[in-house]
Amino acid sequence: MATSMSRISTSYSGISNPFHDVGYGDQEQDANMALTELDKGLRSLKSGTQCESVVRFPRLFERYPFPILINSAFLRLADVFRGGTNLLRWCILRVLQQSEKHLDKILNVEEFVRRIHGVIHSNDCIARALTLRAMGSIANIISEQKNVHHSIVNGLDSHDALEVDAAVYAAGRFSAMSKTFAANICDKIATMIGEIATPVDLKLRLIPILQHMHHDSSTAAKARAVCTELLQNFPAQKFMTLTLNTMTHLAALSLVDVEGQISLLILTIKEDPRKAVKLTALRNLNDLAKKAPHMWKYNFVEELLDFSLASTSYILKTAALLVLTTISGTFAFQLFLNKDVKEEDLSKILKACNMCYQSQHPLVSATATQLYTNVAIACQKSRMPIMTSQNEITEGAQLAIFTQTCLSAPESANNEVDALKTCLGCAVRLVKVFPEVAHYFVKQMIQQVEYASDINKKLLCECLLAIGSEDFSLIDKIIPDLMATFKQLVANIDFESNKETCMYLGTLMFQAAGGEFVPPDIRNLIGQYLTKAHNSWLSYKLARQAMRYGQFPLAADTFHSLSQQVASEHFHFWLMGLYSICAAESCLENLNGDVRKTMMKVSDMLMLYQQGLSSLKASSTVGFAVKFPCDFVSLRITLLQTHSQLVRTCNTFRTCPPPAIATALAMTNGQEISRCGQILSQLTKCMKDYEAVSEKFAGLYQSSFDADPQTLHRILLLQQSCEVMKSAILTVIKSNHARYLQFGAMTSTSKDPLTSAILGVQNSLNTLIQGNSGDALTYKHMDFLCQSVQTLVAATFTYPRYFFQKIQSTKLTLAVSPQQTSAIEPVLVHHQTHLAMKVEGIIHHGARREIYRKVGQVQVTVNSEPVSINQSAIADQKITLSLSNNLSQRVEPHSDYFTSNFLLMFPVPGLHKVYIKADFVDQNDTLWKTGQKVTVAVKSYDDTIHKKMPKPVRTSFGQMPPQS
Template identity: 40%
Template sequence: MLGTRVSSFSENLGEPEQDANSALTELDKGLRSGKVGEQCEAIVRFPKLFEKYPFPILINASLLKLADVFRMGSNFLRLCILRVCQQSEKHLDKISNVDEFVRRIYSVIHSNDPIARSVTLRTFGAVASIIPERQQIHHSIRRSLDSHDNVEVEAAIYAAIQFAAQSKTFAVSMCNKVSHMIQGQATTANMKLKLIPILQYMHHDTTTAAMVRTLCLNLLPSYPARDFVLVILNTLTKLAATTLVDIPNQVLLLLKYLKDDPRWDVKFKALQHLYELAKPGAHIWPPGAVDDLIDYVLNSNKNKILMPGLCVVQVLVESPKICYQHRTANTKLRELCDQHSYSPYPAIAAQAIQILTEILCCCFELNIQPEGTEDVTTALQTLILLLTFNEQKQPKHLKTALKCAVRLCEAKPDYSDTFVDLLGSRLDNVDGDYTIVICEALGAIGSLKPDTLLPQLPKILELLKSISTIENPTNIQTSTKKMLCTLIFQLLSGYKWNDETRNAIFATVDNSTNLWSNYCIGRAAVRYGHHEIGAYILRQLTEQVSSEHFHFWLACLREMSEAEALLSDEDSSTLVSRLDKAVIHYNKAIAALKAASTPSHNLSFQAEYMRIRAEFLQCLAQLIYTCNILCVVPPPAIGTTIVQNTRDEHQKHGYITNQMRKCVKEFKNCGDLHWKLYQTAFDADPVTLEIMQILQQMCVLTEQCVETVCTNVSRIREGPMEFGGKNVKLESRELVKGCENALRAAQNLLQENEQEGIASVLQDTTTSIITHRRVEIMKKIVEILARANLPVPRFFFQILQSTSVKLAISPQPRVMGEFISVQAGSQLAVKVEGVIQHGMKSGLFRKIEQMVISVTSQLQSGAKNKEFDSKISEQISVLTQTVTPHKDFFSAQFLLAFPRGGQYLIVVEASVIDEKNNTWKTGPKSSLTVKVPEEQKLLPISIPGISTNGNVILMPEDSLFVKPHQKKTL
């Protein structure tokens, strides 16, 4: 119920390191065992150890141990180590002792056993990324290519492919060798097929690439066999896709084989390679190549050609140039798609309609009116009807067709009514997976234009009631029930609930025995701002869970829903009492959330989100109390004197002015809290971030309104405030409406200022600045903002993208909790290493481009100094370094200076910079304590002696200096 959430960042770095050392020690015992089984078991556990503790020290030590076993062990153990190297490719560059690692493995290359040499070559190929320019290994690969053992030759070919991809020197030096072997008569045909793929990596300079292309083109007529043609065409395509300059020639070559070669395998592979070359862009293709491809596909009636051919065309139409050229209905591309849009094969028809949809949408986005739009929409509707009426269910093609419908509605909202009516007519005539797919399409269209779903409400309610009466529903029926309830929440967003719809939802929940389904329905209700429904559902679930943490989690959601339901209920009580009761409910929710937190689910975002919401409601209530002061506390009698002394016209109102200015500070603080929380939500979905932006703008708007009343500053925006951008999502649409209504009400404050300013100039008098009229406007703004439906963001419940950062700091104290001793006058070198860990869907919304590591040093207390100066403790030293992660690993080094003795607190914090150069305060944060002893001052003393010229003569046996605490009586 808590959703998939990343574990909390480890603040105690000594404990994970201890666990890593223990695990490495245990695996080392297994490696030293005399039993082969235990050795193998220890070897295969190393990749998991690297994933769990991916730090250079551990990886370097582990791979050196494995290299020792590789040198002394059997071929079977070497094969296991080879698999470890292949599975740990992204950790190989963390090896610091590369020379020693290579030396231990390279010793096996001189073995008399060809199997041992083969495994060694493959191991070098697996680690080629860290040793690309090792000449001795290059020489060993070239020598093994001439071996008489086929296993060794195949291993050398594998290593040659890996090194050619990494090393320009090796690729250039091996070009002639490989070409001679391919052209040589002594090389078998099977071996030539394995050697040719090496040539695809000869792209490091134009001369070598041209020579390799010429060689492959000469091989095509010499070796016309199917296997050779397929391998050579694949090699040429990979080479052209890398160099880009050979794409036009390669496209023409592939079109030639597509037309002239009678073998279906060759035709199919040619189309696949054209698909690969279409991805860089249609602008690279030679003139006429696109038309030639379309002509060939148009004249072919074979499905083996139509499907891959249409796939190539679909990639090509992603280019605006192609869409513009085929915007008219009389082009060959439109003819091809029109001809097959009514194909009896749904896959072909869906592909053709998808191409036409892309052309139309591209033209709509460019504000160009394409031809034949009605024909495309008619074909799409026909395909949807055909698939829904067909007894043989094909949900894959139906999803494709519905995606085209949603795409068209997104590009041109006028089509929304048409497709909603079509899908609504089929909603109660299909079952199973089709119902869920159609509901998803309706929800996608409804999120673009919610009003289009209102006519379908009776049909959705009827279908929901029929499913709710089933005693033992299947999983598909349960999912359908959740989708139907979500549709109702979408279409009723911004509308009042009638009794029939409310009772239908309540009956669905009451008749269901699937508690998880009820929770999902309640979660959807609060996500779309229907808190009364959500509170009813969550109230029933609170006592029906098996875990104490789940109980408090549901109690938290229930209290939050009840608080928001109170705010939107106009008939319950006055605004002040509703705000006070809502704050009480939120405080209960925060307390329940603390009880629901666990070490693996810290729920920090949820707690902070609700705390800021409670703070905002408290500020609104305080603003109402402040506005009422005008009627309760009259202006002071000495108001004129105060104005003369302070030169502040607003001070003549006395107490209310100061209280309103306090409200301004509170709203500003609340907006800053929203911004700080926004910066920590790196993994949040776009809708969540949009909601948080709108909430921050609400605080800013209220702050500006109050500031306009109680100060001489008027910062309310004249034009419409953009809340969340142009395309506001459905979840936050009602929140935006409330903000816009509040903004329109706030414009009256500016009008009041202008009118009173004109009146004061004409009458040459001072006007009352804080008036009852302005106070009433402020109360109206508070009422509007309090009643605005608050959607609970998705990130509150689920994380679709999970990213965490783990830091390792050196040096570390020998015992956790103690301090690190640094000699006075010296500096401390701090090394920060970090690993970025991802969940199942990494980079779904945003990716990490850079890491910002900041080290803060602050003096906490002076050593042996009772009168510690507090100003010294305020002096903070901050060092910052920006690093770019490499394969999710980064490191930074700092040199810290300590100007005086005492105890220092060192805080290391990490921040994230995404691909759009936005900074996110994700953490983690770790701290160290450093103790620096104060320098011991030495006092000079004089020893009595004989002086002939007034100078003191020092006796050689006495000390010249003594320590301050060793006073001597002279």
């Protein structure tokens, strides 16, 4: 049980912060201690201890990735490289290769290179080879150093094979980084390849260097001419494949002669009889179709169609169809359909698509099916007036997917599984463009689940869930088939694959409910599965899915049962928190529209929610952060409290009529609505409460950089519900002409319960405005506000994926200098000088990075404010400068590291607080709050004030007044 539930820790845990909660001063101290320990090992007389210390440096760089330590460490390694053995040099070379992203943090580059490069003059060829490889490993920071270029050229002329091999490696690295070196070395490489004395294996290692000659058009043209000559002079298979790869890479990077390279590759697949050469050419064509589809012409597509139809090898046929699939999925193919494709051309395309029925190999059929799907989608998007009906193409793609699915589903071979994955992906893409075909796929796939192999059952269920996410009513139509399959699998629950399949089928039933609670018979059926499965991890996953689809009663029972089975304390609190949340939401079951009973249930919900929030906070540990779940639940509590307060305010209108003098006041003001002054003030307070909750949801959105799009959409919906209620209250309390200021309409094609509720409130508000022309506040307005609250509360509240899981994880660590030496001693600065503050940061990523969005820039903001200042200084001096600093700068991180510098002024002596924070800016220029903040105390002083202060005078005995 403990093993199963331990997976929960990874379901919401992000990456661990290597610095934990210590300050930067503690980090620097720990780094210095670690570096001292490694330096002690380097000074050892034992070779093994020295090597052990060297290989531990990459781990040190990952834990403390700041320039001061890295610079010192690399300089120390350079010393060891200069005076150590070849074994130590080899270990240092591996450290350089493993720590490439930290090389740009070396501050003394010249000194670092000087120490390493000195070994190039050694009489030991192995030492020179290691030096050349070390130079190549750090090419990104020394790419333009001429002495290193000269050493590489000399290494290519060496008579030692090991040194030449190292020089080839360094030449390739420098050619990719340096335009000057690439232009100078091109002729040298061409000469060496052309010489008869050059060994064949060396020629094969020299050819890939030419792919880096892409810095300017003249060098690229020269490199391409050399490669073209190689194709003519060296027709051997190894030379042909390597040269074609080099030319393709060169063309893709330089964007010169892309069309010529495509023509060459097509000519190669037509004329060269060797299968390996043709396969290499087709793979290169696929790369060019991905990187430069706009450079293709339709005659290239025609040549590939002819080749795929004529080829007898299934490997070559698959490769050719894969190129056609890639190009058909681009915008260029849509242009072909509009301008170049005629009726006979379209028939040839469809003939290639129909190979999905003719081939017995699953990969050929699956690739042809993918081509068929791309053609159908392209025809729809291009809206071209084609001779063949669009329906015929769509039905053909639909039939191809179904046929291949039927053939591959019962099989468990790897190629059959890959083919099924491809076809199911095509089905989902086709449903998004043609929603009318969805019911066909859903009906057929649920019938195949029963007969599919163990691994394919999961794939079919995932495809059904993907289609159901587009329209859950499609799954609702196959509930009888779902239940029949579910019962059959539960009867054979001893098989592990059936347990997981049942979990997916249960999720499908939740999805089909569309936010409504599932009927008792389905709940009982799922309960039987959970009892028989005896798998705590699958039970947790199913309960988690139940929360995501609003099935809280079933989830509450499951979480309560699991909480009694875990050994870890924080797992117990986590599960108990989820149980309390589900129990709270279960209170909304069987609502009958009575606002009074709904508010009573809301009171019960708030009590259970407070218990759940306390349990969630108790479950938090260093490696199991629950900040987002706690914030999300806290906002849910605040929103329910705001709804409840609004209903109480509306009830006050019924129980507390206006005073007798209110009518006279209304006649005096000329506004009938002013009769209810007390209610107006209470409604205004409720409106401000909704506005505050809306701002908190906006803040939660901005702080969720790693959240998936569905989670962000859910937060926006909740914020929109607050805005709708705020607008409704504002419309009620404002004067007659102001009521017609309607808020922006919200449109959505989804059938989400919360979306429907928001739209319902908006429509009711519009109806109320149009049907009421009076200026007074009436019971209709109060009833409308109460019914709006009832509608929003009754809408099923679902918990997004980010509440449970982080698919991507991104964290930020800041370091500021100068830093306080201790917590009570501020940084000292003279009031007439500027304080130079340097802000450094490291971005940490989890195992899967930049799935939804990536960090484009980091916005560093520095603010300061005086805490206690010398008032006499302000009185004596005319202070014209601001007492505070407000600076901001955007920097682009390089290798997950960034640095920023600020000049701060503190013109008034006294104590000041400086606040430094950093936020992410994604690739779309959207600002995301990271929550990273550093505070530094600064003391500004003035020497003249200290001089003016009276000094204590010690009276001598001779100056003492006489005693009477």
